Amino acid sequence: MKGKLAIGGLLLGAALGAYRRLRRPTSLEGRFADAPIKILIVGGGFGGLAVARGLARMFDGSKDVGVALQDHRNYTTFWPMVPSVIPSNAEVRHVAHSLRRILKPLGIEFFQDEVEEVDFETRRLKVAERD
Numbered sequence: 001m002k003g004k005l006a007i008g009g010l011l012l013g014a015a016l017g018a019y020r021r022l023r024r025p026t027s028l029e030g031r032f033a034d035a036p037i038k039i040l041i042v043g044g045g046f047g048g049l050a051v052a053r054g055l056a057r058m059f060d061g062s063k064d065v066g067v068a069l070q071d072h073r074n075y076t077t078f079w080p081m082v083p084s085v086i087p088s089n090a091e092v093r094h095v096a097h098s099l100r101r102i103l104k105p106l107g108i109e110f111f112q113d114e115v116e117e118v119d120f121e122t123r124r125l126k127v128a129e130r131d
C-alpha cells in the first residue's frame with residue numbers, strides 16, 4: 001500500500017513538473033520604465049531568449065517586475081539552420097525571427113540599441129549613438 005502511494009506521489013510530481021515546464025507563462029504585467037524591479041537582458045540570441053523565457057515563467061504575470069531585452073538587431077538567428085540556407089533547403093525567414101514577436105506574448109519589452117559598455121556598479125549601460 002505504502003509503495004503504491006509513493007509511486008502515485010512520484011508520478012503526480014513528475015506530471016506537475018512537466019505541466020509547469022510546458023505551460024505558457026502568463027504575460028508579465030509590469031512595464032520596464034515603471035516597475036519597482038527592472039531586469040534588462042542584453043542580447044537576444046540563444047542565451048538571452050532562454051533567460052527571457054525563464055524570467056517570464058518565474059515571475060508569471062507579475063506587476064512588480066519589468067523585463068526588457070536589448071539587442072542591436074531586431075531579429076534573432078537560429079544558427080543551426082543557417083548552413084541549410086546555402087543549398088537553399090531553408091529560406092532566410094525560417095532562420096531569422098522577429099525579437100518583438102517572440103517577446104510580446106511574454107510581456108517583455110524590446111529595445112534596439114548597440115551596447116557599448118556595461119557599468120555593473122552603477123547598473124547602467126552605455127549605448128552607441130544612433131546614425
Ligand SMILES: Cc1cc2nc3c(=O)[nH]c(=O)nc-3n(C[C@H](O)[C@H](O)[C@H](O)COP(=O)(O)OP(=O)(O)OC[C@H]3O[C@@H](n4cnc5c(N)ncnc54)[C@H](O)[C@@H]3O)c2cc1C
Pocket residue numbers: 042043044045046047048070071072073075076077079080081082083113114115116
Ligand atoms: C552555423 C552555426 C551552427 C550552429 N549549430 C549549433 C547546433 O546545432 N547546436 C548548438 O547547440 N549550437 C549550435 N551553434 C552554436 C550556437 O549558435 C551558439 O552556441 C549560441 O548561439 C550562443 O548563444 P549566445 O546567446 O551566447 O550568443 P548568440 O546566439 O550569438 O546571441 C548573441 C546576441 O547578442 C547580440 N549582440 C551582440 N553584441 C551586441 C551588442 N554590442 N549590443 C547589443 N546586442 C548585441 C547579437 O545580435 C545576438 O542576438 C551553431 C553556431 C553556428 C555559427
